[in-house]
Amino acid sequence: MQQYLDFVLAHPFLFAALAxxxxxxxxxxxxxxxxxxxxxxxxxxxxxxxxxxxLILDIRPAADFKRSHLLNAINIPAAKIADRANELGRDKARPILIYDALGGSAGEAANQLKKLGYAEAYPLRGGINSWLGASLPVTAK
Incomplete structure (x- = not known):
């Protein structure tokens, strides 16, 4: 324990950066x-x-979607969700799994869908990169 204290005292800026x-x-x-x-x-x-x-919703640009996406996913770029919400179907009680590349903007898309009346919209933590990191299947079809 004393070594930790000595390290913190000897490197206060490094410890502050960690904090x-x-x-x-x-x-x-x-x-x-x-x-x-x-x-x-x-x-x-x-x-x-x-x-x-x-319903699996990919909010990445169309070019990324064409390269690879989750099975049975549909692509509506994040900026066009409000304009193309009718493509999600009429059943607003059906859960929606939303993903992007890293998981950063999927939460905002989920909020947007909830405001449009969709009951369950779940962003995927880490996006498609975490999906691929777990060696789960994707398709390019």
Missing amino acids: VVVLLIIANEVHGNLTGGKRLSIPDAVRLINDREP
Whole structure:
């Protein structure tokens, strides 16, 4: 324990930088939970797909969608959600799983869909990159 204290005393700027990074990570998670509701982890998303057959919405640009996307996903870029919401179907009670590249803007899209009357809109934590990192299937069709 004394070695830790010696390190902190010898490197106060490094320790302060670590503290700032930790606080920013915590603030980011809290902000995401407050603004985007519950963000689904990969296992939770797989469970949702298997149990409830949600609509899967890819909000990345069309070029990225064509390269690879989750199975049965539809593509509506984030900036066009309000204009193209009619493409999501009439069943506003059906859950929607939303993802982007890294998970950053999926929460905002979920909020937008909730304002349009969709009851359940869940952003995927980490986006398609975390999906690929878990070695789960994607398609280019």
